[in-house]
Amino acid sequence: MKAQEVFNIVANKYDLMNDVMSAGTHRYWKECMIDWLEPFVGMKIVDVAGGTGDVSTRFLKRIDGLGEAVVCDPNSAMIEYGKKKNEFANKIKWINAPAENLPFENEFFDAYLVSFGIRNFDDMKQSLKEAHRVLKVGGRFICLEFSKVQNKDLSKLYSLYSKIIPIFGKLIVGNEKPYQYLTKTIEQFPTQEKFKQIIEQSNFSNVEFRNLFNGIVAIHSGWKE
Template sequence: MKNTIQDKAKLVNSVFSEVYNKYDLMNDVMSLGIHRIWKDKFIDWMNPTHNSSLIDVASGTGDIAKLFSLRGKNSPIITCIEPNEGMFNKGKKNLINFKNIKWIKSKAENLPVEDNIYDYYSISYGIRNVSDINKTLREAYRVLKPGGRFMCLEFSKIDNELLNFLYKNYSKFIPFLGKYIVGSSKPYEYLINSIDAFYDQEQLLELIAKNGFINVEFRNLSNGISAIHSGWKI
């Protein structure tokens, strides 16, 4: 078990060390820009106010922290958590002008922050990559204030047969795109395999609820290509 966890952490770290420089470009190309619409919908459902605080975990290049900050007219206090050196540096640089956003190099499974301090916890396309999902969810619960909200955006399972067929075929082309743009197909083979192996909407909902959150619900985006899960700490 310990070995499996370490192996996954190593693999994921090597994946993001290879792609960090072209991560934003690849996201735009692969999704034809649609990831931006999904991220906007994610923030819409969060509906933060100017004095909401956020911990954004697996921040990558900082998209969610940036959108959340802009919605609150740059008043929200935001902490970004990102373990990968390349992604961390890229994200920090992208958001250099946001004085309300601080960055911590750390993992979702061990957040170096106090209990009960954030209004929102977000994890966008990160939960599939963590090595221990239950530990991650327990940490999310710990750092949220009572009344705080857990929000997760992740690839999920498509509820339409034709779209699923088209998507599966399109997915086979993604590693070639990776080879062309990033110079390596391996990270994108990992991406496709990890999406396939990940939980469906209901299974993820159950895991979130099992780790203490209440009123857990989800919304599909583009027929379940992605899904947003929301849960509350009481």
Template sequence: MPQPDRKEPATHFGYREVPESAKDGLVSGVFHSVAGKYDLMNDLMSLGIHRLWKQFATEASGVRAGFRVLDVAGGTGDMAARFALRVGWRGQVVLADINRSMLEVGRTRLADQGYAGNIAFVQANAENLPFPDDHFDRVSIAFGLRNVTHIDRALASMFRVLKPGGSLLVLEFSRPTISGLNRLYDAYSFNILPWLGRVIAKDEGSYRYLAESIRKHPDQQALQTMMEQAGFERVEFFNLSGGIVALHRGYKY
């Protein structure tokens, strides 16, 4: 008997609808393309303010000497470097990223900056992290959650590897909360950002995707609910730059 057609579930890749099985490869292509210019583009796109957002997240993490920290979708190592300074020689930071090109840029960059000994690099999918249960004191994901195919699975995976008493930090673009900011933000995102991508990174399409992916990501309240559904408690969020970015923090007990 012929089997009935079972259409593969779809998900979003920016504003495009694609099969779920295709998204990881499409996202990987974006970051393979932009890896070499990723840090420069971050500075240009945010006028350097991304460094303040990451510093706020680092302070809010409460990471101390001797901690074991996992930085998911750690890319070129901005957060991993900050955590490495805090955990010291007795601690460890694991920088995990699904994209090999980003990992290679991160490894080279941190080595050039003198970081060695307490940072490990692992190619891994956020939805299926290859680490033991209850292993890390802190887990962080900065500007990476919106790129995963199943946010709920990624949150569950991060919850699993976090020690009881530990916390997850999610730093991500979100929804502006200041009246009138949305219009300016949209004009910047869909005009200036792709132009910068074309001129600097020679890749307009990838930066158009990044702008679209921000709009498809859950807003502050929705992400808080998703974290609670994954098992996190005392979940709270902090709006930064008028809600353009939000830091969510939740605990595992």
């Protein structure tokens, strides 16, 4: 199953499924990402794989709408759903494009955000190259993604839980396949350390990561010098 088919199927139940699967904790994880970003008035961000615009909304809320957010996503179903439900829909600029080929000038943004998106990219290294290109010097790359649970017992429990996720998919979306895809991409995604190295190899400096919930998710941050 391809990423685009997955998000076409789940678009109108996307936010509900996120709440069900994570018991609402994706909201907290996204807030942690925005905390670490430290938004400022006038900040210009691109929210790549931004989907329904959840992260951009959180960013704009922090600065009372006094910044610029561009949601960039190749899936029009996700964007259309986001435009309908999003309280900052008119403030956000919605762009239909993939991470591998961003339609922006060089050195345009203060920050590049990607939340639960990078593991779906067809070409992660090309996307990181694009991230580096569109950032201003002194700009920030920040990524929230499912990662590797550190504690062995918890990791076993989490693997069991992952097997149940497609059942939620069947019940709520009417199709388990997108959620089989989800768990497969999580398993295949590199460890925190390995992903840190990949970001460094893409010319970012001062790369660091923070684990949340024992590494169920991690936030990686790097700077363009």
